[in-house]
Amino acid sequence: xxxxxxxxxxxxxxxxxxxxxxxxxxxxxxxxxLAHDPATLKSTWLAVKSVMAPGALDALTKELxxxxxxxxxxxxxxxxxxxxxxxxxxxxxxxxxEVMAVTALANSTNRLANGYQVPVDAAFRQS
Amino acid sequence: xxxxxxxxxxxxxxxxxxxxxxxxxxxxxxxxxLAHDPATLKSTWLAVKSVMAPGALDALTKELxxxxxxxxxxxxxxxxxxxxxxxxxxxxxxxxxEVMAVTALANSTNRLANGYQVPVDAAFRQS
Amino acid sequence: xxxxxxxxxxxxxxxxxxxxxxxxxxxxxxxxxLAHDPATLKSTWLAVKSVMAPGALDALTKELxxxxxxxxxxxxxxxxxxxxxxxxxxxxxxxxxEVMAVTALANSTNRLANGYQVPVDAAFRQS
Amino acid sequence: xxxxxxxxxxxxxxxxxxxxxxxxxxxxxxxxxLAHDPATLKSTWLAVKSVMAPGALDALTKELxxxxxxxxxxxxxxxxxxxxxxxxxxxxxxxxxEVMAVTALANSTNRLANGYQVPVDAAFRQS
Amino acid sequence: xxxxxxxxxxxxxxxxxxxxxxxxxxxxxxxxxLAHDPATLKSTWLAVKSVMAPGALDALTKELxxxxxxxxxxxxxxxxxxxxxxxxxxxxxxxxxEVMAVTALANSTNRLANGYQVPVDAAFRQS
Amino acid sequence: xxxxxxxxxxxxxxxxxxxxxxxxxxxxxxxxxLAHDPATLKSTWLAVKSVMAPGALDALTKELxxxxxxxxxxxxxxxxxxxxxxxxxxxxxxxxxEVMAVTALANSTNRLANGYQVPVDAAFRQS
Numbered sequence: 001x002x003x004x005x006x007x008x009x010x011x012x013x014x015x016x017x018x019x020x021x022x023x024x025x026x027x028x029x030x031x032x033x034l035a036h037d038p039a040t041l042k043s044t045w046l047a048v049k050s051v052m053a054p055g056a057l058d059a060l061t062k063e064l065x066x067x068x069x070x071x072x073x074x075x076x077x078x079x080x081x082x083x084x085x086x087x088x089x090x091x092x093x094x095x096x097x098e099v100m101a102v103t104a105l106a107n108s109t110n111r112l113a114n115g116y117q118v119p120v121d122a123a124f125r126q127s
Numbered sequence: 128x129x130x131x132x133x134x135x136x137x138x139x140x141x142x143x144x145x146x147x148x149x150x151x152x153x154x155x156x157x158x159x160x161l162a163h164d165p166a167t168l169k170s171t172w173l174a175v176k177s178v179m180a181p182g183a184l185d186a187l188t189k190e191l192x193x194x195x196x197x198x199x200x201x202x203x204x205x206x207x208x209x210x211x212x213x214x215x216x217x218x219x220x221x222x223x224x225e226v227m228a229v230t231a232l233a234n235s236t237n238r239l240a241n242g243y244q245v246p247v248d249a250a251f252r253q254s
Numbered sequence: 255x256x257x258x259x260x261x262x263x264x265x266x267x268x269x270x271x272x273x274x275x276x277x278x279x280x281x282x283x284x285x286x287x288l289a290h291d292p293a294t295l296k297s298t299w300l301a302v303k304s305v306m307a308p309g310a311l312d313a314l315t316k317e318l319x320x321x322x323x324x325x326x327x328x329x330x331x332x333x334x335x336x337x338x339x340x341x342x343x344x345x346x347x348x349x350x351x352e353v354m355a356v357t358a359l360a361n362s363t364n365r366l367a368n369g370y371q372v373p374v375d376a377a378f379r380q381s
Numbered sequence: 382x383x384x385x386x387x388x389x390x391x392x393x394x395x396x397x398x399x400x401x402x403x404x405x406x407x408x409x410x411x412x413x414x415l416a417h418d419p420a421t422l423k424s425t426w427l428a429v430k431s432v433m434a435p436g437a438l439d440a441l442t443k444e445l446x447x448x449x450x451x452x453x454x455x456x457x458x459x460x461x462x463x464x465x466x467x468x469x470x471x472x473x474x475x476x477x478x479e480v481m482a483v484t485a486l487a488n489s490t491n492r493l494a495n496g497y498q499v500p501v502d503a504a505f506r507q508s
Numbered sequence: 509x510x511x512x513x514x515x516x517x518x519x520x521x522x523x524x525x526x527x528x529x530x531x532x533x534x535x536x537x538x539x540x541x542l543a544h545d546p547a548t549l550k551s552t553w554l555a556v557k558s559v560m561a562p563g564a565l566d567a568l569t570k571e572l573x574x575x576x577x578x579x580x581x582x583x584x585x586x587x588x589x590x591x592x593x594x595x596x597x598x599x600x601x602x603x604x605x606e607v608m609a610v611t612a613l614a615n616s617t618n619r620l621a622n623g624y625q626v627p628v629d630a631a632f633r634q635s
Numbered sequence: 636x637x638x639x640x641x642x643x644x645x646x647x648x649x650x651x652x653x654x655x656x657x658x659x660x661x662x663x664x665x666x667x668x669l670a671h672d673p674a675t676l677k678s679t680w681l682a683v684k685s686v687m688a689p690g691a692l693d694a695l696t697k698e699l700x701x702x703x704x705x706x707x708x709x710x711x712x713x714x715x716x717x718x719x720x721x722x723x724x725x726x727x728x729x730x731x732x733e734v735m736a737v738t739a740l741a742n743s744t745n746r747l748a749n750g751y752q753v754p755v756d757a758a759f760r761q762s
Contacts, residue, residue: 033243037732041209051228056221065195069233071369077240090133094183095419100369101178106196108362113204113356115325116160124207164351198750224545227750235743240704242735287497291605295386305482310475316483322446323487326453331494334505346435355432360450367458378461417633452623476575478672481623496579509653524668559736564729573703580695580707585748588759602714609686614704622670632715
């Protein structure tokens with residue numbers, strides 16, 4: 001991983017923007033690892049910054065969706081970091097429990113729909 | 128698939144509860160397929176009814192999480208049915224676009240974290 | 255897809271072995287598609303023939319496991335073909351229902367274990 | 382994680398049922414983690430108790446299916462715990478080897494069917 | 509889906525860039541669907557344009573990797589479109605067969621490594 | 636795990652072939668774990684030896700595809716071992732960065748195609 005002190009000016013500029021945007025000096029390991037590929041570091045950070053900003057959905061709802069996807073995929077790093085991220089944005093233990101319950105349920109019913117080979121209802125088809 | 132008319136009393140009772148709860152006569156194909164196994168039909172419906180009800184998270188947020196998980200898993204039936212379900216609960220086109228954007232981003236960064244073998248920050252570890 | 259009539263001698267030999275082993279003239283689409291790559295056709299068929307044969311587990315149990323994995327992965331072709339394959343080996347509707355219920359449950363609890371970041375019990379660790 | 386001593390009466394009742402059902406004092410970490418959300422703890426335990434009980438399939442076969450799904454999903458906790466669970470229900474090393482071989486094969490052929498875009502045979506389609 | 513004729517100037521500008529870059533009038537359905545969310549359309553197209561351009565890896569190799577990932581995920585649209593895309597960049601039937609064989613093998617051995625709980629060799633660990 | 640010294644003649648023969656083929660004394664943990672099931676050890680090794688050998692695609696391209704699939708599946712062992720394997724076959728840091736970028740992009744667009752329910756273009760359909 002590449003620390004701020006050892007980073008190129010290009011990488012430092014991204015690290016500075018992460019710090020400014022998040023209002024913290026802390027750069028987490030994900031970004032330090034991506035720093036090995038400045039182009040991916042930059043595009044990934046800009047995507048996170050843009051996509052996770054409040055819009056039609058608030059920032060917390062977006063974090064909960066992110067956590068549900070990461071939990072489905074079994075990405076340990078992402079689960080750990082986005083659990084903390086969601087708590088920082090206001091996720092309560094009750095909300096966490098409900099995100100997990102919905103995620104578990106969806107993963108269950110997704111397989112029932114697969115295995116029973118359920119045809120899509122005409123009412124659900126896009127014209 | 129088993130229609131209401133051909134269903135056993137046990138299955139009809141579940142179908143009746145689905146209709147009451149959802150305030151519609153329509154029983155979608157998922158439940159008609161599960162009707163082949165009344166025990167799974169019942170437990171799955173009770174789980175959906177309980178987990179998807181408003182709690183610390185509102186019903187729409189839960190639908191969005193469900194849609195994000197189904198999209199991640201590529202379950203066509205579930206994507207189609209829960210897109211309609213979310214619209215019925217108030218999802219706007221802008222919200223849909225943001226759910227998709229967050230889901231796509233999380234699937235992307237999950238793999239970057241995997242492939243770069245990023246160690247979990249001490250700050251993110253559960254004590 | 256490549257039919258028997260249009261197949262090379264190399265491919266025909268595999269098709270003949272499929273017919274002999276399965277005691278049917280019918281060659282399903284999976285093999286006809288793989289016939290475009292005779293090396294993969296051959297190695298895949300030999301693996302199926304060997305792995306799915308009765309051993310410590312009987313042939314039906316192996317089909318049920320195959321179906322559970324295919325259902326988890328959402329492979330429509332494999333779900334359709336192995337559901338029929340399992341029925342041909344003796345799967346009853348009750349067994350099918352239980353395979354689906356276990357598959358759905360495992361997909362659910364897998365995500366709960368992920369999301370709650372449950373550490374492996376010492377009792378479960380391999381020495 | 383929440384130990385029995387620190388658990389609410391509601392959680393203790395579930396822990397007691399786990400101990401009774403499994404005939405062991407040991408409560409594994411999965412349940413101690415879920416104890417943070419008593420509703421999910423209860424519904425998950427009741428589902429496990431019901432779905433994994435012998436029915437048309439015996440308890441060992443169900444454990445093998447569970448293990449195959451967990452292996453497909455790469456859930457480390459679930460693989461570790463259900464490997465031990467299966468051994469306790471009679472899984473021999475030979476059976477374990479065959480579950481792994483079938484799981485690996487299905488994961489392989491699932492992708493061949495995907496990538497070759499194999500159309501489902503009419504013979505495999507549900508009417 | 510949104511056709512060029514019905515698109516906003518913002519979307520048309522992206523469609524024009526897709527046409528220029530790919531040297532074809534044809535806009536495929538993926539982009540027409542994304543046109544419902546111009547921000548995601550733009551960021552996704554710019555990512556595709558940038559990431560899939562020749563670099564340390566040539567454009568064909570990148571297409572083969574894309575196809576392998578899509579095959580692993582079972583994304584039918586992506587498999588169909590990137591198979592054609594790879595053929596247009598020079599993928600021969602032999603190359604396609606080898607991509608499929610490697611993809612199938614990796615999906616198989618990934619599960620063997622999971623299920624056998626193989627510890628990472630010290631020689632493979634990142635310092 | 637089973638070391639060479641403790642292995643049966645059948646397993647030793649495979650280990651010898653791995654050593655000869657790879658020109659190294661080192662047998663990695665994956666093979667030592669599979670040694671518990673000599674039939675799977677043998678068939679897996681022969682598949683790896685055959686599929687990963689240079690053909691229409693060179694050995695490095697095959698390793699990159701393998702790495703992309705393993706990264707998609709989140710198989711930590713496979714990511715670690717095949718990253719080293721790819722480096723040994725000539726993968727530069729720039730190539731690694733591009734494999735990760737393509738893998739992340741494909742995982743992202745796979746979900747956009749799923750969630751937007753994009754129909755396959757006639758131009759991409761196989762006749």
